């Protein structure tokens with residue numbers, strides 16, 4: 773991994789959103805094939821393909837990270853008010869009734885814990901537009917070596 777990542781301008785909210793899904797899938801026991809800012813889906817500007825074992829925390833990580841990145845206070849309200857968010861709908865489908873709060877908290881903790889990784893993946897995503905799960909894991913490994 774080259775050091776020229778540092779010259780890239782700040783990533784977009786979409787890149788942060790997709791990077792957060794990818795990173796939290798990777799660290800949370802889930803997997804995916806690739807993450808892209810060029811999805812072949814109408815009306816979408818980013819997507820994670822081939823997700824396996826999507827946990828509620830990883831599903832929520834995208835909108836949560838984007839809200840944090842954009843400085844949205846009270847991000848849950850913000851997310852719900854935004855409406856039309858597939859992630860939020862999916863989240864409420866997969867969590868057991870009454871456990872929503874716990875998962876929102878857990879997802880928030882994971883996003884904050886892995887914030888540097890999320891931003892690094894988002895920057896690489898802006899540059900390359902598509903990253904495989906392997907490439908995302910390589911970035912995480914590289915970062916953990918630097919901070920060790």
Ligand SMILES: [Zn+2]
Pocket residue numbers: 789793834835859
């Ligand atoms: Zn999403």
